[in-house]
Amino acid sequence: MSTPYSQLVDHFTRLSHLAHSLTFLQWDQLVMMPPQGNDSRSEAIAELSSLYHEQLISPELGELLAKAEADEVDTPRQASLREMDREYRWATCIPADLVKAKSLAGSKCEHEWRSQRQKNDWPGFLTNFKEVVNLSRQEAQARQNCSNEKFSTPYDALLDLYCTGDSSSMISEIFTSLKTTLPPLISEVVEKQSGRTREFKGTFQKESQQRLNRVLAGLLGFDFEAGRIDESSHPFSTGGHGDHRITSRYRDNDFVDALKATAHETGHAAYEGGLPTKWKNLPLGQARNMSIHESQSLLFEKQIFLSKPFLKFFTPEIHRHLDKSRSYNCEQIWLNSIKVSPSYIRVEADELCYPLHVIIRYEIESALINGTMEADELPEMWDEKMQTYLGLSTAGNFKDGCLQDIHWTDGSFGYFPAYTMGALNGAQIFSAFRRTHKNWQDLLGNGEIATIRNWLAEKIWSQGRLLASQELMQSATGEPTNPNYFIDYLRERYLEEKY
């Protein structure tokens, strides 16, 4: 018999087919499509997006949700309905003209930013950016008003798109702790590393690097029967059930860069590949949120790949695939990977400085959205915070300051904290794994990644969205996100140089 819930499942299954189509058309656009295909592709994607949106906000769906919510008591179904309701509510709560206005303003601001950044043109950027901030504030307000959750600030409603379930009050407390701990730790590590030089100058053929990266992904458990690795200018991961696609990028003077990207994206793909198949077409069967997603990619990159024992295990593969006339010292690769040095650019920052870059953005974006700061104050605030947290001034240098990131240009406020929450969650999750697997160093050293994957699959991946973000952390590690695990890991790695 057709119940409201089974009709909802049918509806979301149809939506998931459209989402699948969009996912792979977008992957193709970034990875395969020739330049002249872009206009037709953009039109097709806009058409499908609009069909998807229409089907998601259909009043029929709202009625089914109301009926099913009254009826159903079974627990995973309750969770499933909660997640369906969230998708529906998030799609319906913003007026169509606001969606359109923000999309237009965001596209314009992002497009012009590409050249404005090059030209260090803050006033030009500000003109567009004011409107993006204005519309994002309206969006935040609308989301705060319509949600079931009690968001304490408008910013929390945007944060919830990415760090779903993590409140700004919790994040602020955690970030305050990091702001206190990290600067002295950075000084200590910089002091310890002074006089060390990086090596590995050289040229590494792309085809050889590609083969090496496939080997690494395979050793980390990437399944080539259910995925692909390609190349793109910015590494990313996407895909769907049975088809997980990651990309890397290859620099001819630095072979470790691609390997880190491959390990990172393999972590994202592992999470997606381990999601519960039985709910594959439903919101319940999707990844929890971006701060859990990023925890898995960073765990694969930092805790596994860049660990001393795994690097030692992997170095013979480097010899096998790269220029055989050189020697590759795994201790030196590891030492290079822990190099700490405060700098202007977030995407190039080391693991200790990265959270401070994120905190600057978090503090500014929350103030912007909550209306305690205006867009034209941005460069000043940026410079002040850069000086306080990282000891560097960006006065007049907008290019390497507040104009460096793409996120705000189209109004993706609330995304940045996911990077650092991910780093914290990753360290905490791996620490929980270490507690129950005393032989963890041997596992890494023997390339027995399956043991780690199986544990992660059980604790995190197979859970889909059954639990809220902090409930998931509690169930997997015994407590909610606690920055001490990350700090302990940083000390162990960067100061004691043990791992």
Add this chain to the structure above:
Amino acid sequence: MSTPYSQLVDHFTRLSHLAHSLTFLQWDQLVMMPPQGNDSRSEAIAELSSLYHEQLISPELGELLAKAEADEVDTPRQASLREMDREYRWATCIPADLVKAKSLAGSKCEHEWRSQRQKNDWPGFLTNFKEVVNLSRQEAQARQNCSNEKFSTPYDALLDLYCTGDSSSMISEIFTSLKTTLPPLISEVVEKQSGRTREFKGTFQKESQQRLNRVLAGLLGFDFEAGRIDESSHPFSTGGHGDHRITSRYRDNDFVDALKATAHETGHAAYEGGLPTKWKNLPLGQARNMSIHESQSLLFEKQIFLSKPFLKFFTPEIHRHLDKSRSYNCEQIWLNSIKVSPSYIRVEADELCYPLHVIIRYEIESALINGTMEADELPEMWDEKMQTYLGLSTAGNFKDGCLQDIHWTDGSFGYFPAYTMGALNGAQIFSAFRRTHKNWQDLLGNGEIATIRNWLAEKIWSQGRLLASQELMQSATGEPTNPNYFIDYLRERYLEEKY
């Protein structure tokens, strides 16, 4: 002001976005997708196909067509409406349950055929095939009843899906002429070639072949800014505006095989790339039909690439890209390309025998659909015709006889004649080009393919569906399809060995 015609344009533009999405998801499925992605992909494609079909058969579209047909007088618009009407009519005239039944019966028959062919299992195949024939007869009847055109037989209504505009009475007359002319010509050529041997045994690295094929496509005018070349088990061509994708396949013991496929598919892509941009989202802006499409691919493969002057021009590229320790004699490559020898398998047949393979299928499929023959008579009819036209018996050998092709397994009756009509049209079109370009041998010998492309673009590609098939032949060559041009070309090439 929104007119019925402008609303139709909007409707078909939306349809074209869905068609674009389907095209590239299907390309990805054949070329990029890992095996485990197939289930989700098939579901997504079924969903989009069903959305496409729903929008194409919408009653609103029928009403707009009726209004616009009364209103519009402007000529290209009349043609545009004619083509829109045809799409709509062809989609609406078959009852939904017949569409579904045929799709299910076709999938089952095709799926089981893959193993039945291997096992030479005619009785097993016949069980499924009877139902496919039965449902295809119903489809033909339904199409014949609903069409504006006066189809003289039910088979003509299926033929019209592929050889749109070419009637079975015209095709029968042409094929009768070929049946008389080809067998003695084949004997003459086989006699002339007796004692010759093929050479070019060797192993040719795939990567080198891929580079060589990219060079060939480029010389034939393929635009890599608006297209890609990849690999697949069966070469094919697909894509959309600004993004034309072809594939080739690489045999390590025969480098000419891939080059022929690349030239052939480049011809298909050239036609698609030259279609009128102003109608890119409308039926009017699409390729005329499969017999014109195949004329362009065969023209690129046979008339251009395998011509003596072009092969001579191209041979230095072969030396540059393949094993440098060997020598490649362009005369010998050409001689290999004209080798004639009757055999069982259509896809392996030479240019002289190929039409006879097609005629066998044409005669059988038209009889099957028109009800003058039953499915269980197939092997007997096949054997009889193979003996008469090609002097070979397939008695008891179903695998290399009536079970060799995929086309009938899912009920694609009416497709086969397009191959031979394409060969005839291609020879006739190139003959018209030669009449106005006395220096055609120099153009080929200097690789000046742009002159040929520009002429084809004007005469064929830019016409879209403005003209009916035979009107297009008339306008491009001065007369409707006439088999004499093909026969003259075969004599010149295979008997006189001039070209």
